[in-house]
Amino acid sequence: MSGPILVVDDDIGIRTTMTRILEDAGHLVYSATDGLDALAALDGLFPALILLDLAMPRMDGWAFVAELERLELRSKIPVVVLTADGRAQGKAEQLHAEGYLPKPFNVEHLLEIVARRIRPSTEPG
């Protein structure tokens, strides 16, 4: 399976970092600043994976997942929780996420999690 990755995080530094690393690994990456922004992005985009921050203004990760369920998209798109909260695993389980990645993370670990679900769209460059 391949396809674009949607990174949802309110921090510019995180968005930049994720984008650069994933693009470097050959993925197609889109980013959104919060849940609302992400919902808007889903209008014309069907990501193969969503990397989701939890604490965000306007619409947080919880509310965003609820929206995905309401839109019947949740079962179709795997969600990996990306959080700096010390209780990342517990939160991911509560959210029934497909995986979690605590911040800060090891690049190898990020790529491994992503690779478990999607193949790169292009060859790494």
Add this chain to the structure above:
Amino acid sequence: MAKAKGARSPGPTPAHVGDLLLANLSANRQLGVVALDNDRRVIYWNAGAEQIFGPEPQEALGQTFATIVTGFPKRDDGSPPGDALPFSDSWADTSPYLRRKDGAEILVGYSISPLRDLDGSASGVLILARDATSRLQVEAVREELAAELRVSHAQLEAILQSSAEGITVQGPSGRILFANPAAARMIGYDSIEALLAAPRGETLRPLHIMREDGSPFPIDELPGRRALRGEQPPETVERYRARETGEERYSLVQARPIFDEIGNVQFAVITFRDITEPYRERERLQFLDEASAVLASSLDYDATLAGVAQLAVPRYADWAAIDLVQEDGTIRQVALAHADAEKVSWARELALRYPPDPNGMSGAPQVIRTGEAELFREISQEMLEAAAIDEEHLRIIDQLQISSALVVPLRAREGVLGALSFVYGGSDRHYAESDLRWAQDLADRAATAVENARLYRDAREALQVRDEFLATISHDLRTPLTTIRGLTQLVLRQSQRAARPNAERMTESLREVDRASRAMSRMIDELLDLSRIESGRPLTLNSEVIDPGLLVREVAEEYRLAAPRHSLVVTIGPDIAGGDFTCYWDAPRIERVLINLLSNAVKYSPDGGTITVTLEGSRDDPEPEDVVIIQVRDEGIGIPAADLPAIFERYHRASNVIGRISGLGIGLAGAKQIVEQHGGSLSAKSEEGRGSLFTVRLPRNANPLGHA
């Protein structure tokens, strides 16, 4: 007298009998026989005379009687003692004290009669004497004893009269034969006479006698009755209520049967000692102990105080209430108790219909205000009328039959926490000065419990704030750290992978790493400043000459990227924009102030909009060139008016954002501290839903507080 002693005769002739008698008389030591001749000289003196009067016969014979014994009273006709003239007389008497030649004093019973010759002519006097000294001494002792007995009887009477213990003696029928004044008083009579005059069987009528626990005391079980049945009842506590005044007292009663020779109960002696005061004291201590236990049982002081109020009724009050001052300064009744739960709900409804005046000049509000206890020994009808709000209220209050009240403050270190009120209503009891002590003791214990519970709650909350703070801090530090680690690893991967890495891409990444590490370092600086401020130490400013226009522009640029949805407009006044304008500030700290304001503006306008930053010299200031004004304006959700005064407090966050926006809530407090240490000020204006305006006024030359 040889002749008188006579010779032994062989037969029992009358003359012989006479000799025999004489011989026996001579030897008789009990009866003194003395014969005097007409010259009152001794002519006969037997062994008894020697015993009584002293001299032996040989010595006495021929002596006048008056030289041997003095003190015989003269006769009425003036004739000398021991005289029997005229000889026809004879008499018997008890002498007064007589003095012997050897000085001893004696008393005698004596008879004196003429000594007649055979022809009937008087030839002398015969004195018969018996020693009465010892017999009279016995009588004297008896006299003395009788006198002593009279005295001790009087003393016993005085003791009984003045004894604080009541003493009664009951006859077998139960009738009171004796009562001392204390007994009469304790039973409720003005005098012993009134008590003894009470109809048989009704003596104890003024009292309602109960057992210690208040249960009825069957009359046959009373110690006096048991003693009358011959039992030896143990000391018993009797509780009794005066039917007339309603006053309750306690006595320790002891009763003992007194038996006659054949073992029948003659009467019972009953003593009763009033132990009301020590008993009440013990009861109070027990009550205070129980109250302490209740107070210590939980930190939920609303519940424990309710328990204490409940403990007080009905023993110490018909009504017990506890009012506490709330955080907003209002007074709330946290506990109300009456033995009858229905009355409590009724009183609560009453309080809703007629809410107590929080500024009232008496009762709980007054006691809370002054910290002084109030005692209403006797609540009069006039007082109730004055307190009633209207006729209906008065009618309801009347039903309560309030007779007395006591209100004591709950005193703690930080002031008066509330008040504890006790009311007698419906039992016609009254509080006295002496009740203040235990009531205050109870209030002090309650206040300590409330204070401890609050301190504990505060400590818990502080810990919770601390935990949340640490969680937020670590979250906020991890965010830039994620960028630093992620991009550093990316650059490493890229440099290892390609023979000729893309220098431009790597530079971009490293610039991002730099930005993130600066953000992190600012956070750490802010944390250090915060810990200084929290421990009350001023910040040490490291001021340098800087261009404020450049500083503002750099910070704004950094933020432009972080807030893609916002449009950031920076306006710098012409006097500053020139580039020659310098300030003497701690640049990294003023940068943090600006970043705080900008990040707030971004956070609190989540839907985007314009954020305006202006920098200019003061127009209102008398010396405009010396003061610089920085303003940050957003079009966000704004700050509710109620929160505005508190936004510069540490950890305070406006009520419309809690739970929705992450952040420490420490930034503004820190920013204000930095600005003020530069000698400036930080203020905020806001309208909920329209946005906020933060204004920083800074002197160009920072004149840090304490370093002027």
